[in-house]
Amino acid sequence: MKTRNLIAISFVFVFLMLLPVVFALRQTVGKIALTVAPGGTNNSYYGLTNDLNETITVKLRTEGDAAPYIQIPSSLELPPDKFVQVDVMVSMPSDYDFSKGNSITGYIYALLEGEPGQVQINVQTRKTVEINVLGSKESQSLQSPISESSLSGYSSLLANPILILAVSLIAGCLFFGLIFRSLKKRGR
Amino acid sequence: MKRTTITIASFIVVFVLASNISFADCGISVDFSTLDFGSLTPDGTSSVKSITITKTGTDPITDLTVEGSDWINGLGMPVTQTHWALSDIDYGSMNQLETFSQSIGTDVSQESPAMVHFKLKIPLNQPSGGYTQAITFTSVC
Numbered sequence: 001m002k003t004r005n006l007i008a009i010s011f012v013f014v015f016l017m018l019l020p021v022v023f024a025l026r027q028t029v030g031k032i033a034l035t036v037a038p039g040g041t042n043n044s045y046y047g048l049t050n051d052l053n054e055t056i057t058v059k060l061r062t063e064g065d066a067a068p069y070i071q072i073p074s075s076l077e078l079p080p081d082k083f084v085q086v087d088v089m090v091s092m093p094s095d096y097d098f099s100k101g102n103s104i105t106g107y108i109y110a111l112l113e114g115e116p117g118q119v120q121i122n123v124q125t126r127k128t129v130e131i132n133v134l135g136s137k138e139s140q141s142l143q144s145p146i147s148e149s150s151l152s153g154y155s156s157l158l159a160n161p162i163l164i165l166a167v168s169l170i171a172g173c174l175f176f177g178l179i180f181r182s183l184k185k186r187g188r
Numbered sequence: 189m190k191r192t193t194i195t196i197a198s199f200i201v202v203f204v205l206a207s208n209i210s211f212a213d214c215g216i217s218v219d220f221s222t223l224d225f226g227s228l229t230p231d232g233t234s235s236v237k238s239i240t241i242t243k244t245g246t247d248p249i250t251d252l253t254v255e256g257s258d259w260i261n262g263l264g265m266p267v268t269q270t271h272w273a274l275s276d277i278d279y280g281s282m283n284q285l286e287t288f289s290q291s292i293g294t295d296v297s298q299e300s301p302a303m304v305h306f307k308l309k310i311p312l313n314q315p316s317g318g319y320t321q322a323i324t325f326t327s328v329c
Contacts, residue, residue: 026215026245029329047211051244083211111324117222119270119306121239122324125215126251 023123024051025058025112031128032088032108037135039094045085046127048110050078059111060086066106066131069093076110086110090131098137105130214245214329216252216296223323225308233279234308241292241325242301251328252296253289254304259319270321271307279307289326 028047036042050056056078062070071089078084088108106129114121218239225234243249254272259265271282274292282305283290296302306323 022217022219023221024215024217024244025327026213027327027329029212029214029245029247047213049213049215049245051215051217109326114221114322116320117224118318118320119223119225119237120320120322121218121221121223122322123216123218124324124326126326126328128328 022051023112023114023121025049025110025123025125026051027110027125027127031130033130033132034088034090035132035134036090036092038092038096038133041089041091043087043089045087046108047083048076048078048086048125049083050080050112053080055079056112059113061109061111062106062129063109064106064129065100066090066104066129069104069131070106070108070129072108086127088129090129092131092133096133098133098135102133102136103130104133212245212247214243214247214249214327216249216325216327217242217244218325223306225306228308228310230310230314231312232310236276237306238276239304239306239325240301241296241304243296243298245329247329249294249296249327249329251326252292252294252302253326253328254285254292255287255289255324255326256285257287257322259321261317261319263315265311265314265319267321269309269311270323271309273305274302276305279309282307285323292325 026049030046032044032046034042034044048058050058057075058078059075060072061074062072069090069092071091072086076084076086086108108127108129109124110127111122111124114123218241220239223237223239225237228234241252256267256270258267259269267287268284270285271279272285273282285306292302292304304325
């Protein structure tokens, strides 16, 4: 009986060892759109999730016309199946000459490198960042720099998962509280 | 006492509901993090090597691309010696892998994964040695 169990365990172990390694990365949907004036900054974030059973490191980089104005961490550690926030800051130089126009697009790549071998298989995600630069070349000299757009500050707050959770919690408690209170009143 | 119990119960119910809030996301998983075409002689073509790509997350992918790097070793070997296709066809009929991204299409779901097939051909006068390459799959959403 013991030998049979041992064989069964060994079989399961070998089977698990032979299973292909799944290599995966997810990101939250939608593009990041930020409004900023020359000389100002603005920020947002998006999320990355690692589907593996171990902590992984992803390398982050920017590309495209907006790349010089986007600041992100160079790498991030992602624990298994946990939403990790990627902070994105856009900083426009005060002497921006509008040569790229008012709407500039860039991309953030999150790269998960495969194992070294003859052919290394990498997986990456691409996030689009659209920067809307306020003002124009003509009005540039008349405008004072804006440190942060109130609109984006508001949208950043709305996009914060902890804040959403807290607000949902408070709103829910109030809602249920009112229901129980009215039920109690009816009972009287 | 009763009021406290009701408050705690409400709190637990709301917390459970709130903690189940999930964010719309998308991504891909691949079944191997490395490939090996084995040893090949000049002018020789490898057997097919395949990677299965499965969509992950709640939302569809808006684009899925593949790109590669040149083969590294001494004189090197162009990335275009590696060919890819969504079906196992002749080397000559497959697409050349490039250093820029090429769309694989978005017809990938959890139920029907995409299979990308690769083949490698060694140029006639290629010096012998151990060559390496990187192939990158990019998901967009």
